[in-house]
Amino acid sequence: MTVSNVINGKSARVSAETVERVRRIIDERGYVPSASARSLAANQSRLVGLLVPAATEDSLAISPHNIAIIGQIERRLRKRGYHLLLRGVSDTSEIGEALRSWSLDGAVLLGFLDEEVTGLRRRVIGATPVLAVDSYSANPLTTGVRSDDFTGARLAAAHLLSLGHRRIVFAGPSFTDVGVVHERFLGFQKAFEESGLSTADCPVETLNTTHENGVALGRRLLDAHPDATAVFATADILAIGIIEGMLEAGVGVPDRVSVVGFDDLDISAYITPKLTTIAQDIVGKATHAVDRLLALVEGGERPADPLVLDVRLVTRNSTAPPR
Amino acid sequence: MTVSNVINGKSARVSAETVERVRRIIDERGYVPSASARSLAANQSRLVGLLVPAATEDSLAISPHNIAIIGQIERRLRKRGYHLLLRGVSDTSEIGEALRSWSLDGAVLLGFLDEEVTGLRRRVIGATPVLAVDSYSANPLTTGVRSDDFTGARLAAAHLLSLGHRRIVFAGPSFTDVGVVHERFLGFQKAFEESGLSTADCPVETLNTTHENGVALGRRLLDAHPDATAVFATADILAIGIIEGMLEAGVGVPDRVSVVGFDDLDISAYITPKLTTIAQDIVGKATHAVDRLLALVEGGERPADPLVLDVRLVTRNSTAPPR
DNA sequence: CTGAAAGCGCTTACAG
DNA sequence: CTGAAAGCGCTTACAG
Numbered sequence: 001m002t003v004s005n006v007i008n009g010k011s012a013r014v015s016a017e018t019v020e021r022v023r024r025i026i027d028e029r030g031y032v033p034s035a036s037a038r039s040l041a042a043n044q045s046r047l048v049g050l051l052v053p054a055a056t057e058d059s060l061a062i063s064p065h066n067i068a069i070i071g072q073i074e075r076r077l078r079k080r081g082y083h084l085l086l087r088g089v090s091d092t093s094e095i096g097e098a099l100r101s102w103s104l105d106g107a108v109l110l111g112f113l114d115e116e117v118t119g120l121r122r123r124v125i126g127a128t129p130v131l132a133v134d135s136y137s138a139n140p141l142t143t144g145v146r147s148d149d150f151t152g153a154r155l156a157a158a159h160l161l162s163l164g165h166r167r168i169v170f171a172g173p174s175f176t177d178v179g180v181v182h183e184r185f186l187g188f189q190k191a192f193e194e195s196g197l198s199t200a201d202c203p204v205e206t207l208n209t210t211h212e213n214g215v216a217l218g219r220r221l222l223d224a225h226p227d228a229t230a231v232f233a234t235a236d237i238l239a240i241g242i243i244e245g246m247l248e249a250g251v252g253v254p255d256r257v258s259v260v261g262f263d264d265l266d267i268s269a270y271i272t273p274k275l276t277t278i279a280q281d282i283v284g285k286a287t288h289a290v291d292r293l294l295a296l297v298e299g300g301e302r303p304a305d306p307l308v309l310d311v312r313l314v315t316r317n318s319t320a321p322p323r
Numbered sequence: 324m325t326v327s328n329v330i331n332g333k334s335a336r337v338s339a340e341t342v343e344r345v346r347r348i349i350d351e352r353g354y355v356p357s358a359s360a361r362s363l364a365a366n367q368s369r370l371v372g373l374l375v376p377a378a379t380e381d382s383l384a385i386s387p388h389n390i391a392i393i394g395q396i397e398r399r400l401r402k403r404g405y406h407l408l409l410r411g412v413s414d415t416s417e418i419g420e421a422l423r424s425w426s427l428d429g430a431v432l433l434g435f436l437d438e439e440v441t442g443l444r445r446r447v448i449g450a451t452p453v454l455a456v457d458s459y460s461a462n463p464l465t466t467g468v469r470s471d472d473f474t475g476a477r478l479a480a481a482h483l484l485s486l487g488h489r490r491i492v493f494a495g496p497s498f499t500d501v502g503v504v505h506e507r508f509l510g511f512q513k514a515f516e517e518s519g520l521s522t523a524d525c526p527v528e529t530l531n532t533t534h535e536n537g538v539a540l541g542r543r544l545l546d547a548h549p550d551a552t553a554v555f556a557t558a559d560i561l562a563i564g565i566i567e568g569m570l571e572a573g574v575g576v577p578d579r580v581s582v583v584g585f586d587d588l589d590i591s592a593y594i595t596p597k598l599t600t601i602a603q604d605i606v607g608k609a610t611h612a613v614d615r616l617l618a619l620v621e622g623g624e625r626p627a628d629p630l631v632l633d634v635r636l637v638t639r640n641s642t643a644p645p646r
Numbered sequence: 647c648t649g650a651a652a653g654c655g656c657t658t659a660c661a662g
Numbered sequence: 663c664t665g666a667a668a669g670c671g672c673t674t675a676c677a678g
Contacts, residue, residue: 001648001650001651001673001674002647002648002649004672004673004674005648013647014648015647015648018648032419032423032424033671033672034424034426034670034671035425035426036358036359036368036426036670036671036672037359037363037654037670037671037673038671039359039654040357040359040363040653040654040655040671040672040673041671041672041674042654042672042674043673045359050409054397054401062394070393071411074377074409074410074411075377075411078410078411083425084409084410085406085407086373086407086408086409088394088397088398088401096355100355101357101358102358102359102406103357211593241593247595266534267590267593270534270564270594271595272594324658324664324665324667325664327656327658328657328664336664338663338664356656357654357656359654359655359656360654360655360656360670361655361656361657363656363671364656364657364670365658365670366657366670
């Protein structure tokens with residue numbers, strides 16, 4: 001018991017001398033406490049789950065942006081003395097299983113749809129703190145950390161408008177009346193309003209966020225929308241594909257069509273032309289996600305409103321005034 | 324005890340009727356076994372560590388190639404009924420701590436230097452199976468899975484030689500007389516030998532594998548080596564930087580200088596010109612790494628020779644005959 | 647300040 | 663085929 005107190009830093013209950021002696025013996029023998037025994041007895045594991053969607057049989061469905069976040073989350077958890085269980089889940093019911101099986105102290109949900117987060121019930125997650133990254137779900141059982149998607153899209157559109165573009169294609173996944181893409185669409189519209197303009201002439205192209213789909217759209221973009229002079233894509237990986245498709249089709253970027261992305265992936269600065277895009281604060285997202293989750297784990301306060309992180313416009317070479 | 328037998332599938336010791344009854348009750352109550360209690364009692368955790376180097380205070384030091392592998396490893400482990408503990412370690416002594424603290428059934432080392440793997444002692448890792456990805460270490464306590472680096476580099480050089488290049492820059496991190504980069508250098512030389520040529524006129528540029536370093540090298544490449552007509556870079560991310568640097572400096576790729584990379588990252592097909600490179604079998608690497616590790620975990624056979632995976636040349640647009 | 651004892655939820659010889 | 667009992671390595675009231 002005294003040894004236990006020393007290890008757990010409850011030095012108020014042990015004499016300095018004893019603490020010293022225990023410490024020395026621990027070092028000498030290379031003693032390492034058993035995490036499973038600890039979890040079992042204390043009913044807390046110092047383990048946090050990082051749960052990501054996984055199509056059955058398939059790989060983890062992690063976007064480049066989310067991949068960048070994983071490393072940062074691990075780093076922050078480690079710094080705070082926690083460990084990371086990385087788990088792909090093919091059905092939301094597996095979330096509850098993971099939580100209870102490992103007595104996870106908390107979980108970060110990365111890449112789930114808003115409706116999946118909203119569908120989480122107390123019966124499934126119990127009292128375990130759960131944080132959803134990039135979610136607009138209002139589920140009171142979860143908290144969130146996300147970027148200011150509205151402002152990001154507003155900045156992107158305002159940039160294109162200020163260059164003189166009017167007919168701008170909005171390219172992104174289909175959206176409902178809530179969520180990341182919807183917010184970006186609202187921000188896109190807002191920029192037009194602020195300039196006294198309307199998005200009535202702006203085509204919306206709906207497609208899943210992959211490089212491949214971007215290429216396909218790029219190839220046929222001017223056939224479908226001959227008057228378009230710019231594209232706002234809701235993800236860099238999509239924007240990169242669109243640029244590739246347009247270049248293939250002989251459409252100059254940014255001479256004929258300007259393109260703005262969203263994310264600021266590393267690779268966005270490697271392609272030609274370098275991509276103008278909206279930068280998200282990846283380190284901040286990861287750090288705040290962990291800190292927020294652990295505040296719940298350790299303090300037990302109830303989830304407040306989602307934390308919203310600033311974004312900024314990064315102007316590079318894929319945008320120019322229309323011809 | 325009977326319930327335990329049912330859960331663990333030891334149906335030989337339980338009547339079919341009882342199995343059925345237990346199963347039903349488990350479903351009704353939504354019972355989920357406690358992983359920590361199980362680990363503690365059975366002395367096996369069904370947990371595998373994925374250990375990656377982490378500079379202190381810094382992010383995980385994961386290359387794009389290794390990031391792609393992580394998702395695949397998680398998938399394979401999950402399929403085999405194991406869970407993944409992702410952990411950055413800033414000192415190899417932490418490896419032993421992680422193994423013992425969580426009673427890990429095994430560990431995959433990703434991105435460690437050969438000397439770090441070689442330095443692993445029984446005292447640190449005990450009897451836990453450890454597999455090092457991409458390592459040439461001969462440490463008998465570990466097994467390995469890696470690509471055929473020698474052949475990859477040989478194919479790359481042979482491709483350039485067949486196009487007519489003779490003065491080819493070898494660009495990669497510094498290497499000793501063992502390891503991935505050394506193997507690639509040997510394969511590079513081998514291709515020259517097979518053509519009755521020598522690498523005597525081929526400059527070796529030593530630099531760490533980052534996009535930034537590649538750009539810097541690209542900018543000064545022709546100043547430093549005016550006669551060079553091609554570059555073989557030991558990593559795509561480096562090759563991409565080199566191309567960017569050369570284009571900036573007004574050096575045409577592949578018109579003036581051809582470039583071959585190694586890895587076949589997704590982004591290598593997105594840049595302009597699309598990169599000719601050596602493709603590694605990422606899915607195979609991850610799958611075999613897991614299967615091999617679990618063979619040790621479950622069967623307890625002793626580590627055999629490292630498993631070597633085939634590579635192949637992917638010809639795209641960054642290579643052409645010299646002017 | 648120190649320690650004996652119960653208990654966390656499982657697994658595993660062992661007896662019946 | 664079934665189950666009582668010990669034990670895995672900790673934590674935590676509780677007594678001294």
